[in-house]
Amino acid sequence: MAPRKKQDALLPSTDKELKDTLWKAADKLRGSMDASQYKDVVLGLVFLKYVSDAFTARASALTAELTEEGYDAEAIAETLEDRDEYTASNVFWVDEDARWPHLVQMAKVNDVKTIGQRLNEAMDLLMSDNPSLAGTLPRVFNNSSVDQRRLAELLDLLNSLRFSGQGASRARDLLGEVYEYFLAKFALSEGRRGGEFYTPASVVRTIVEVLQPREGRVYDPCCGSGGMFVQAEKFLAAHDDDPMKLSVYGQENVESTWRMAKMNLAIHGLNGNLGPRWGDTFSLDLHQGVQMDYVMANPPFNIKDWNRVESDSRWTYGVPPAKNANYAWLQHIISKLKPTGTAGVVMANGSMTSKSGGEGEIRAQLVENDLVSCMVALPEKLFRSTGIPVCIWFFAKDKSAGRGGSVDRRGEVLFIDARSLGHMVSRAERAFSDADIKQIADAYHLWRGMEILDLGTKDAT
Numbered sequence: 001m002a003p004r005k006k007q008d009a010l011l012p013s014t015d016k017e018l019k020d021t022l023w024k025a026a027d028k029l030r031g032s033m034d035a036s037q038y039k040d041v042v043l044g045l046v047f048l049k050y051v052s053d054a055f056t057a058r059a060s061a062l063t064a065e066l067t068e069e070g071y072d073a074e075a076i077a078e079t080l081e082d083r084d085e086y087t088a089s090n091v092f093w094v095d096e097d098a099r100w101p102h103l104v105q106m107a108k109v110n111d112v113k114t115i116g117q118r119l120n121e122a123m124d125l126l127m128s129d130n131p132s133l134a135g136t137l138p139r140v141f142n143n144s145s146v147d148q149r150r151l152a153e154l155l156d157l158l159n160s161l162r163f164s165g166q167g168a169s170r171a172r173d174l175l176g177e178v179y180e181y182f183l184a185k186f187a188l189s190e191g192r193r194g195g196e197f198y199t200p201a202s203v204v205r206t207i208v209e210v211l212q213p214r215e216g217r218v219y220d221p222c223c224g225s226g227g228m229f230v231q232a233e234k235f236l237a238a239h240d241d242d243p244m245k246l247s248v249y250g251q252e253n254v255e256s257t258w259r260m261a262k263m264n265l266a267i268h269g270l271n272g273n274l275g276p277r278w279g280d281t282f283s284l285d286l287h288q289g290v291q292m293d294y295v296m297a298n299p300p301f302n303i304k305d306w307n308r309v310e311s312d313s314r315w316t317y318g319v320p321p322a323k324n325a326n327y328a329w330l331q332h333i334i335s336k337l338k339p340t341g342t343a344g345v346v347m348a349n350g351s352m353t354s355k356s357g358g359e360g361e362i363r364a365q366l367v368e369n370d371l372v373s374c375m376v377a378l379p380e381k382l383f384r385s386t387g388i389p390v391c392i393w394f395f396a397k398d399k400s401a402g403r404g405g406s407v408d409r410r411g412e413v414l415f416i417d418a419r420s421l422g423h424m425v426s427r428a429e430r431a432f433s434d435a436d437i438k439q440i441a442d443a444y445h446l447w448r449g450m451e452i453l454d455l456g457t458k459d460a461t
Contacts, residue, residue, distance in 0.1 A: 015174060019181045025157050026182070029150050039186045040138035040256065041146060042154075043179060047137070047263045048122060049158050050175045051092045052100035058091045083129075090269060093129045098122035104159045107152045115152050116142030135277065136262040176230075176267045183225050183260070188384060188429075198224060199298040199346070200382050202422070202432035203392070204231045207296050207344035209441035209455060210374070210394060215245035216293030219336055221281045221329070223250035223274065226261035228296040230268050239453065248272035249287050253280045282328060283307040292336045295343035295395075299329040301388055302348055317365035321357020326350075331362070334371060334395060340403055342373070342396045349377070349389040367413065371395050374414040374444055379422045381430040394444070405448030414447045416440055 026042040059080055066076045079085060083093045096102060103122060107115045119141035127133045141151065187198035208231045220228045229250065233243045248270055252258040258278035265272040275286035303325035310319050314335045320328040326347055333343050352375065354360065366372055374394035383390065401408040421436040434455055445452055 015177065018174070019178055022157065022178060023182065023185050025154055029147060029154065037140050037143065037145065039260075040140050041151070042182060043186075043260060043263060044119075044123065044138040044141070045154060045158060046175060046179050046182065047267060048098075048103075048119070048126075049100055050179075050267045051126065052094055052098070053175065054091050055086060055094040055099065056101075058086050058089055090271070092126065092133070092266070095122075095125040095129055098125040100159065104155055107155055115155065116146055116148050119151075133262070133266070136259050138259065179264060179267050180227075180230065183227070183264070199227055200384075200431070201227075201231075202382055202430075202437070203298065203346060203378070204228055204296075205455075206376070206432065206437050206440055207346075207392060208232055208235050209437055210392075210444050211294055211296065211342055211344050212450075212453070213246060213294045213296075214241060216338075217247045217249055217290065218294040218296065219249040219287065219290075219292040220295070220297050221251050221332060221336070222297055222299045223252050223261055224257055224298070226250065226264040226270075226272065226274075228298075229265060229270055229272055232294075232296070233268055233270055238455070243270070249290060249292065250274045251281050251286050252278050254278060280307055281332060282309075282312075282325070285332075287336075290336075291338040291341070293338055293341050295333045295336055295341070295345070297329070297333060297343070298346040299325070301386065301390075302326060302350070317369065318358055318362035320362065321359060324354075324357060324359070326354075327359050327362045330366070330393065334366075334397075337395065337397050339397050342404060343394065345393045345395070346390055347393055349391050351393070352391060370399060370410055371397065372413050373399055373409065374416065374447075376416045376440060377419050379419045379430055381424070381428060382422065382432075384429050399448075401449070405445075405450045407447070407449030409448060414444060416443055 029041060030038050062080060062085055063076055066079060071079070086093050097118075098121075103115070103118060106118055120139045123137040123139050123141075127135070127137055140146065183198055184201070204227050207228070213232045213235065218229065218232055220226075223229070229248045232246055232248075236243045236246065248265065250261065250272060252261055252274065255278045258274060261272075261274055265274070273287070279286055304323050306325040306328065308320065308322050308325075308328070314328075314332050316335065317331060318327070320326070320331065330345060330347070330351070333345055337343060351359075352363075354363075372393065373396040374392075376392040376394070378390050378392065380387075380389060396404065398404075399409040399412070418436070418440055421439065422430040422432050425431045438455055441455075442452055444450075
């Protein structure tokens, strides 16, 4: 056996070790850098690596196809510069000066102080060449707070990754997993603020496994970094369904989070409609008039200052109180559902009992209009970002037999007490196992008379 190269010897042997190694390397950048900027730098590099790898893989495939068909070198070279050959395969066009190998080489042969500026220019090129990325990518690599030497080291580390025998598609899959892993780690490191863009995987997977989104439109009105959409795509892939059967719609109010979501969807090959920009769902619904098959959401809990308009047509079951947006979120989500639509929404436990500001009357209207299909009480510490006890509301516009299940459940609501489930992964954080998630999903599916499936989103931790 040939001896391993020195850099290969440093590479971890498992995906988890690889992610841990990358995180430790990326964490060296933190220093005095603002947390949000640090996040942009690291996730921006992972995204740049992804689009460049995808471009290179497509170029290699094109070359092989054309060579086999007998084209000469000049014709092949001309075709490789045809942008349509890439965009038709959902691959971003990457200018030569923005390609990963070129940037790594420039970092080695030039003064390391220039790498940040070159990365900013690469982001500009990507956004100008690909309109769907306009205004999305970070341009913070040359800021005075970014350690350029460590930035060059991280660039080199990402470049050293090798996936022997697994091919470019596996490399891109793993980059997607690295992106998700980093999102989780950033949420953990930012504590309460991290909850603004990241919903724990246990909660996301529970919603996806209960709803089983197979085809149609899936929507998240406060989509954070896009985790609900990614898990829905994984569910389809696990059941050998075409991810293109789902159309993704979302909205996010925080600019930096909206950017993260756009990058996350792109890395996972999802063509999501997140609107032309970020925006508040209550003051400007970017998908007004679009009816959804599935809604999956984790709205911010108990917002006291929100854009409330009493005459809003979404308040079919009562005007939400000015000091709490919980029932505004619930009614907005219900207003988005098709007549056969279903939804899963994470809420503070207080949403089940509160009577202040007319919430009790609105809740009664939701139940009396037979919109609530299931309530799941969750255990403590699933969310590191809040100590507030939480639950999941599941809605169904039509609970009759044949509308998502073989058993008529009109006039009924299923209550699932999941507070004893889960295991502690740290002193402050609880998570569901695959068995826990399956127990909740199976209970709902048996109640509705649905087919019991294997889990579509396996635990990767």
